[in-house]
Amino acid sequence: MINLKSQITCKICHKVFKKPVDLPCECICCLEHISDITKDFNNNNQMMCPMCKKVSYIPKNGFNEHLLTKRIVETNAYLSQDEKLLKNNFDVTFIEFNELFNELQLKESELEAIQREHFAELQKKLELTRDSLKYKIDKIVVFTL
Ligand SMILES: [Zn+2]
Ligand SMILES: [Zn+2]
Secondary structure: OOOHHHHOEOOOOOOEOOOEEEOOOOOEEEHHHHHHHHHOOHHHOEEEOOOOOOEEEOOOOOOOEOHHHHHHHHHHHHHHHHHHHHHHHHHHHHHHHHHHHHHHHHHHHHHHHHHHHHHHHHHHHHHHHHHHHHHHHHHHHHHHO
16 A cells, blocks of 8 residues: 555655655655765765665766655645645634524523513513402402392
């Protein structure tokens, strides 16, 4: 299985490639390691790959950038940026949602309080009406007796 992370990780510094270059042995490493790799063999224009240990001639025209790997590194950076952005957006939305939800709950409890108040008022009015009706009925009963 091809693992993206291992494809874009330098085997020398174990970080994501910085300017990946092709070695004559077809290994890939960051450009910044080249001077270290070529230093010891420089006299006879040879170098030893620290990864596969192959000895080969240092390319006369310098080292070529490994374009495909470079593209993959760039795409990966781009994608992880998108991922971060998406995550941020989600976090913001979630916070907004929570705020709205809290507001809604507050409104709901306010509404309940108002309802309770109205209900108590209504109940009081009903009781008063009932009392006055009872009083009137009592008077009628007394009158008719
Ligand atoms: Zn490296
Ligand atoms: Zn090699």
